[in-house]
Amino acid sequence: MSTYHPLTIDEAVSLARSIPGHFPADAKLACKEIGDGNLNLVFHITDQSGSDKSIIIKQALPYAKVVGESWPLSLDRARIEREALQLQYSLCPGLVPEVYAFDDHLAITVMEDLSDHVIMRKGLIEGVSYPLFAGHIGEFLARTLFYTSDLAMGPQDKKEQVKKFINPDLCKITEDLIFEDPYKLSDNNNYPAYLEDEARDLRENAALHLEVALLREAFLTRTEALLHGDLHTGSIFATPESTKVIDPEFAYYGPMGFDIGAIIANLLLNYAAQPGWTKDEAARRDTEQRLLQTVSDIWQEFEARFRKLWNEEARDPMSGAPGYQDVYIAKVLRDTAGFAGCKIIRRIVGLSHVADIDTIEDEQIRETAQRKALAIGKLLVLNHRSIQTGNDIVRLAKQASQPFEGAVL
Amino acid sequence: MSTYHPLTIDEAVSLARSIPGHFPADAKLACKEIGDGNLNLVFHITDQSGSDKSIIIKQALPYAKVVGESWPLSLDRARIEREALQLQYSLCPGLVPEVYAFDDHLAITVMEDLSDHVIMRKGLIEGVSYPLFAGHIGEFLARTLFYTSDLAMGPQDKKEQVKKFINPDLCKITEDLIFEDPYKLSDNNNYPAYLEDEARDLRENAALHLEVALLREAFLTRTEALLHGDLHTGSIFATPESTKVIDPEFAYYGPMGFDIGAIIANLLLNYAAQPGWTKDEAARRDTEQRLLQTVSDIWQEFEARFRKLWNEEARDPMSGAPGYQDVYIAKVLRDTAGFAGCKIIRRIVGLSHVADIDTIEDEQIRETAQRKALAIGKLLVLNHRSIQTGNDIVRLAKQASQPFEGAVL
Known part of the structure; x- marks a missing residue:
């Protein structure tokens, strides 16, 4: 069991590399945090070695930043979001990103990259x-x-x-x-x-x-x-x-x-x-x-x-x-x-x-x-x-x- | 933690005796099972030594007997009933029996005897x-x-x-x-x-x-x-x-x-x-x-x-x-x-x-x-x-x- 902490860029890359069957073994992974920082971290991880593979890691933060203030929010929402995504994907596979992996303790969902949209x-x-x-x-x-x-x-x-x-x-x-x-x-x-x-x-x-x-x-x-x-x-x-x-x-x-x-x-x-x-x-x-x-x-x-x-x-x-x-x-x-x-x-x-x-x-x-x-x-x-x-x-x-x-x- | 089993008359009496401050130490307890046997056991326990004290022990059975058939029912309903009773009693103390004790593993609630009603x-x-x-x-x-x-x-x-x-x-x-x-x-x-x-x-x-x-x-x-x-x-x-x-x-x-x-x-x-x-x-x-x-x-x-x-x-x-x-x-x-x-x-x-x-x-x-x-x-x-x-x-x-x-x- 992992203890919750916000992922670093390096940790996000390691996590991405550990997803079975996604990136080739020799992938050169680049990672950018692209979230708005209010509710979640969003890591966009791409293979720079030409495999055209990419992935999103979304991690919930334990608060919402709104008008400069901090509003505490349960991390359980990451589990709720992940379960909802999986259920919606099962019902409408063409209309919802696929979930590849998750870790509820880290409040993390690893999912399909949609940056062509x-x-x-x-x-x-x-x-x-x-x-x-x-x-x-x-x-x-x-x-x-x-x-x-x-x-x-x-x-x-x-x-x-x-x-x-x-x-x-x-x-x-x-x-x-x-x-x-x-x-x-x-x-x-x-x-x-x-x-x-x-x-x-x-x-x-x-x-x-x-x-x-x-x-x-x-x-x-x-x-x-x-x-x-x-x-x-x-x-x-x-x-x-x-x-x-x-x-x-x-x-x-x-x-x-x-x-x-x-x-x-x-x-x-x-x-x-x-x-x-x-x-x-x-x-x-x-x-x-x-x-x-x-x-x-x-x-x-x-x-x-x-x-x-x-x-x-x-x-x-x-x-x-x-x-x-x-x-x-x-x-x-x-x-x-x-x-x-x-x-x-x-x-x-x-x-x-x-x-x-x-x-x-x-x-x-x-x-x-x-x-x-x-x-x-x-x-x-x-x-x-x-x-x-x-x-x-x-x-x-x-x-x-x-x-x-x-x-x- | 108690393991669930339907109480015997003797066990019901022992349990009644163990409720702090209810029966006098020299109470002579009599016990009768008065439930209809369809959903619950109901033990009515009275002191025969003249203290005028009595108590009800209600225990959920893991099934409902209806028209001769058995319909499995969660024992968690005893916890739900007990929590509802306690909540209703807190809101309307004169209109609901008082809960004296409970054991959710045994699906038991010990409560006020209302047999004068x-x-x-x-x-x-x-x-x-x-x-x-x-x-x-x-x-x-x-x-x-x-x-x-x-x-x-x-x-x-x-x-x-x-x-x-x-x-x-x-x-x-x-x-x-x-x-x-x-x-x-x-x-x-x-x-x-x-x-x-x-x-x-x-x-x-x-x-x-x-x-x-x-x-x-x-x-x-x-x-x-x-x-x-x-x-x-x-x-x-x-x-x-x-x-x-x-x-x-x-x-x-x-x-x-x-x-x-x-x-x-x-x-x-x-x-x-x-x-x-x-x-x-x-x-x-x-x-x-x-x-x-x-x-x-x-x-x-x-x-x-x-x-x-x-x-x-x-x-x-x-x-x-x-x-x-x-x-x-x-x-x-x-x-x-x-x-x-x-x-x-x-x-x-x-x-x-x-x-x-x-x-x-x-x-x-x-x-x-x-x-x-x-x-x-x-x-x-x-x-x-x-x-x-x-x-x-x-x-x-x-x-x-x-x-x-x-x-x-």
Whole structure:
């Protein structure tokens, strides 16, 4: 048994060399630490002798560095992330990196190197189009959510999975940053002074608080499926042909709509940011339309696959009750819309932002994007309980954006 | 560490004698095994030398004996029951027996003897009135459900509690016997041939299946609070002045309405059985009215206390959102009605019945009681999603009973 300590570069190289059957015996290994240093160390190890082999070693740190402070975090999250990765890989081998080895005492996972892919958020900011993405992520969502639910598992096995993925520390981050801080005065909030009017509305909007309380309750109490738990465009490596979902350290049993809402929220944040990135009016409208279409497609791709899995493979003895599948999916859609809204809001006023919006250079365009995103987020949260089709989400996003068309604040 | 084996009478006496400070040194202990032998051994140990001291030792057996068969059950349920008892006692010391000692390896809990009380089901069959019961059980429900929920606990502590009370074996019994078997052909079902028309309707009633599927889903996925999990009138020791809730071996984190529905279901079963027990017409009507009033009172006593606890002690940061408490309680009420209906139905056609109905000697009166109970159960399940006040439950029970007034089948 190894005692936990952060690996040195040399130790990472030795570890990489010890993985059976990966690098050739005469490999000349180079190693670079490429993590952002906030939560994890990430070692990228490549063979310089021409074998073209490479590997990633991810090691959890016992704290989170946020706004200069240190927030203690259980190392058990590395075990949770590793087990979630392995489970997701077994369900969607083309959409998740392969785990080669792990050491839970060192909080280490050794996995497939995906550096031929680009973080999707970066690709979206650069205007890359991902025509296969909706199908890929719809597949990932349908399979991971269906097969880990009571619909597909025996309830006894599922309860053991729930126990295995109890993840208090990482859930607490979500509970605080998404379902609490944006709605009160908090040192964790982070927004420019010019958004104080919006921040005040978030603090005082009683109708919004009710809907957020209900979504928070769902996050706290509904063990529907094993979630990725942090499925934004920074947790996805992509090329136009390939999609790989990474970093499930927030994995836990929660409401299915939380994962679907997360990815939709991040596409809508990029949508709201388009005036900052695509100067040509016609091109911008095309990109915006494509992003909204992707949002709609993701829901449709998810729903079609989820229904097919249900029809062909559901094991729950009551799952064939007439009308039950429709009621179930309607609930997942309502949750999707509500969680998408919460995730948008927190990325504007909460602790952690997105580059899509924050790196827009022109302050007026940035402010318009921020206000547009907040308008979309609030409308989704306020209306989530009455949403009935996937297109309702797109319709609400357009409706919220309308006042900002051509606006100069 | 003790190795598990079922205790002998002599071992039970030795164990009782070893509990510090309970029996006097010269106690002459007598011991009788009084369990029904299906799931547990229950030793009742009394001092015959005049000290008036007594004690109960409950030991879990590694199986359930049902219809002659043996169903393996984890001994860990003794630990779960013991921890639930201790937690409930800490929250409601007057309403739960005190635990004096335990041994998890032997699956043993040593606890307060309540033999001055009577099992409430027996008391109700004998026509005993319990004027304080609604207040007592409302208190038990409000305090145990509130204080173990995310409303009152920090979400991190609550998640550790969820993990501690994952209870797959005992939940499986509920999932099978309440939320599956009555709605299909199953060897676990148990009803007289004359009820075949009703059993067929339960198997074929599509609208009913949808509602049962939704209630089953809630039971499987909603970790709202630590439930007793089996709160029928056989799990309650009572006198007209005192109420003690026992046997929480089915404890797990589930939807609050399941516990409230269980107790209401068992009062309604006794209500449906009244023509078998109270021959005098006026007296019968009085008793029926009193039972319905108790159902209504239980909800009101629970709701008033739960709201008070929420207003005074809620720690969840979003719990003060305007309107949230009302929406939350409306959900608990809908669940209460639906679960009550499921619990009534299974007691008529499922594996395990209630003496209130099964021991009615006159077959015609018994059949009327069974059909009336089924009518109440079905109406509650079918309408549970539109129930809005506690009195709606009583109204539906009366409505379902109407056709059976004075009926001779």
